[in-house]
Amino acid sequence: MTVLFISGSPSAGSRTGRLVDHLAGRLDRPATVLRLRDLPAEPLLHGDVTHPELARAARLVRAAEVIVVATPIYKAAYTGLLKSFLDVLPQGAFTGKSVVPIATGGTVAHLLAVDYALRPVLSVLGARHVTRGLFVLDTQIEPLAEELLPRIDALLEEVPLAEVA
Numbered sequence: 454m455t456v457l458f459i460s461g462s463p464s465a466g467s468r469t470g471r472l473v474d475h476l477a478g479r480l481d482r483p484a485t486v487l488r489l490r491d492l493p494a495e496p497l498l499h500g501d502v503t504h505p506e507l508a509r510a511a512r513l514v515r516a517a518e519v520i521v522v523a524t525p526i527y528k529a530a531y532t533g534l535l536k537s538f539l540d541v542l543p544q545g546a547f548t549g550k551s552v553v554p555i556a557t558g559g560t561v562a563h564l565l566a567v568d569y570a571l572r573p574v575l576s577v578l579g580a581r582h583v584t585r586g587l588f589v590l591d592t593q594i595e596p597l598a599e600e601l602l603p604r605i606d607a608l609l610e611e612v613p614l615a616e617v618a
């Protein structure tokens with residue numbers, strides 16, 4: 454089972470990125486982490502899918518059977534960086550894949566953004582199965598709040614990722 458984590462934060466020292474690293478570390482198998490902030494901005498914004506780094510990122514998506522899409526909530530939705538990336542993927546890029554939506558945010562007021570903003574775009578890309586979402590407050594990430602562990606493990610077990618570590 455090939456697992457790809459996509460981190461949609463543009464920030465250096467991203468808390469979403471740290472959460473992703475933690476989740477990847479809980480799996481009993483290697484997983485690839487794609488940090489969208491590392492992609493070249495101009496080809497991304499211009500939709501230049503021939504750029505080698507964008508082509509490589511698209512190959513990682515194609516090869517993955519499970520994709521964990523993690524984004525900070527910015528202005529009550531997922532980030533523009535994540536949208537830019539999803540926009541350059543081909544139609545149906547998530548077809549046949551299980552997708553796990555995850556968001557971090559500063560206030561629980563926006564926890565439903567996982568469902569009203571992120572989930573529809575994952576479905577439109579053809580995801581076979583979009584799991585329950587996970588919303589994590591930024592204050593719960595560093596250090597990772599103990600109470601999150603059962604929620605994280607329950608979520609990971611919802612997709613065919615085999616045993617968590």
Ligand SMILES: Cc1cc2nc3c(=O)[nH]c(=O)nc-3n(C[C@H](O)[C@H](O)[C@H](O)COP(=O)(O)O)c2cc1C
Pocket residue numbers: 462463464466467468469470525526527528529530557558559560561562563590591
């Ligand atoms: C530009 C910007 C907009 C934000 N807007 C929201 C928001 O609307 N709702 C919310 O809950 N948190 C908001 N936040 C807080 C971030 O979602 C939160 O701190 C997140 O964990 C940051 O993740 P990162 O460090 O990976 O970028 C915002 C942060 C920034 C920088």
